[in-house]
Amino acid sequence: MKKISLIDIGSNTIRLVLFEYTKEHGIKEIRNIKTPARLAQYIDDDGYMSEEGILALLKILNSFKQISEKYHINKIYPVATAAIRQSENRDDIIERIKSELDLDAVIISGEEEATLGFEAAVHTISYYDAVTIDMGGGSTELTFYEDKEIVYRTSLSFGVVTLNTMFFEGRKHNDKEAIKKTKQFVEKEFNKVNWLRDRKVPILAIGGSARNIARIHQSMISYPIAGVHGYTMGRNSLQDVYKLLKKTDTENLDDIDGLSKDRADIILPSSIVFRTLLDVVGAKEFKFSRKGLREGMAMRLFSQEYPVAFNKYRVFEDSIEQLANDFNLDPTDTEKRTEIVDRLYHELERLDIITLSRTNKMIMKHAAGIYYLGDFIDRDASSQHTYYLISNSNINGIGHRDRVRLALIASYKNKTLLDFYAKETGWFNDEELDEIQSLGSLVKFANALNISNTEIVDNLQLSKQDGDFRLNIQYNGDPIAEEYHSVRQKKHIEKILGGDLWIEFTES
Known part of the structure; x- marks a missing residue:
């Protein structure tokens, strides 16, 4: 350490x-x-x-x-x-x-500050191409990167404090003339950055002002899960926050949920900057990164002693691995369960029973790796703890919607609980919930095939005959626990198959 x-x-x-x-x-x-x-x-x-x-x-x-x-x-x-x-x-x-x-x-120079923010962003957000903005009190850093490699960087000599001093000093926070002059100034400054316009890539926003905008919007819509890292807003959402700040009298700013008192007088200028940048870049997504200069600097310092510690191309995978370690999951158990669920899926795919997108297949496999991590807290309520821990954890490299999908699969116990958890966000339609239920069932069944954590399963093969299905499981060891639990859980797989499943254990 x-x-x-x-x-x-x-x-x-x-x-x-x-x-x-x-x-x-x-x-x-x-x-x-x-x-x-x-x-x-x-x-x-x-x-x-x-x-x-x-x-x-x-x-x-x-x-x-x-x-x-x-x-x-x-x-x-x-x-x-x-x-x-x-x-x-x-x-x-x-x-x-x-x-x-x-x-x-x-x-550190403005360009170096921009680079450190970029480094933190690409190591914690999955986007391969984006514009980053880190707006501080006295400067604003911008970068453009492709394939997670920085292409352009610059530092502009204005920030939220300087904008406030330049245009709002002695005026109300929502003074119309101050707002107009701020918009004109910011757009002029952005237009000086000749590589910025019409990039049409997402924007990653770093820093306290950006996080505060995200928290305000989350409060406005009663956002159901925690955290702003990876939170995404579109143009209309940014506009809604701007309108709320603009129409609220200065003396009533404290009533806006999510607004930090330390930033009440400077939040409107930052909102103007973000809306202007969205238009200049032609971006459709405005995503927030909780990681910035500090994390970038920390990674640089730690890398001096641990040169291969951070891999910007394995953001999600490394985050899941660290989460598993945080909850003391047995690595051999997680690896075997992931291997089994992958083989089950390929057998189902081979028989044209189920087909997943690349993203959902990845989520299913990682859900298998952290299945029922809530055991760490209380085995009797493992499903509940698993769902709420994962859905509210800061998992790098994945959006909030997919994070909840991951939580629903990793916590799957039965349809009743799945529907109960899913109702909290209301993000998934019936078709999506059916798929999530199927993937949760596969993970649960894979867990049953390594319930003793002795890694007895060597291989498996699914076949179909006369409308029924037969799963042949080749094992090496004593399968008594796996035989019992697989029979108990096979009803979940039968729902996917649409027919009866016969399970046969064969010694390798």
Whole structure:
């Protein structure tokens, strides 16, 4: 296990994140603490950060250093972005951090900040092509990538705090003239980025302002599951949030569920930026990534010691493997169950009984791997715990709808419970639920064929004769437990087959 402390010194907030890395569990947050700083407001007309701002910064860093030391973490990495980067006295600020706190703060360039955000996004989101935006308090970073390789990157010298200062200072948060000028300014700035227009790829939004927009929309529609990572909004949804913010009086902003009090005065400018970018890019999807600069920097630091720790082409697979490890699932059991369900599916496909899309087949196999992980909490309520844990877990590389599909299959016990869980979201029609039930049945039956966790099944073959089906299972070992449980569960497979199933165990 390796631990580090990362301090993100932004223009709007300063955040401490304590990370640990293990091969089995990947990167985990031990602690995540933020405090509003608004450092950008301490920079005067000549571009110098005032003594008041420097003292506020030093006080926060000292507190974060003490917290890190209480967790016995000595490797502390303060990373400074726009506010200090744009300060004329940045070298003096870095020197004072070193002399007064003995911390080695690093100022990263806007392009480097964009790259770190990109790295975090491609390692946690499955899109192979996208535009990323990381909007902070004092700058906005943009990238365009194809096949998970960065093509363009740039940093624009405005953020939510600077927009607020430029156009809304002394005005209400929804002042019409300020909104008009902000729109004109943002569109002009985006048009200067000659590689940005009409890319027609999804947008991945990083940072606190983006997450806040997502949380507001989730509250507006009573979103049924947790988390904003991987949450997707279209143009109409962004427009709905914008309209809500615009029509709400300043004194009533606190009544908007999901809106952080720290961002109440700067949320409307960020909404304008995101809507404008959607139009410039010609994107249909606006997806949110909870991972950004901090995670990108953490991956870079951990990779120095573990060079093959992160694979951007195995995002979903690695996330499932780490989830299985988090709940202490036996790897030999999960591998065997996955192997059996794959063979069952291929036999059904060979007889033209069932055919799946590539995505749904992948989801079925991974559901087999984490089947009934809720046993970790309570075996008597394993199905319930499994569904709610998976549907509300942050699983990288998969959208929320497919995450719920995964949860429904991995928790499958019977149709009654399936319908009960599915009713929570209401995302699937009858045809889709029938398919989910079939896949859940296959996973449940595969589990029955390795119920003793002794890996006795070597091979299996399904045949059809006179409307009935026969499943020949070749085994090596003692199949007594598997014989009993497979007969108990065969009714689930018979529903898929539309006929009687005879099970025959044959010694290899």
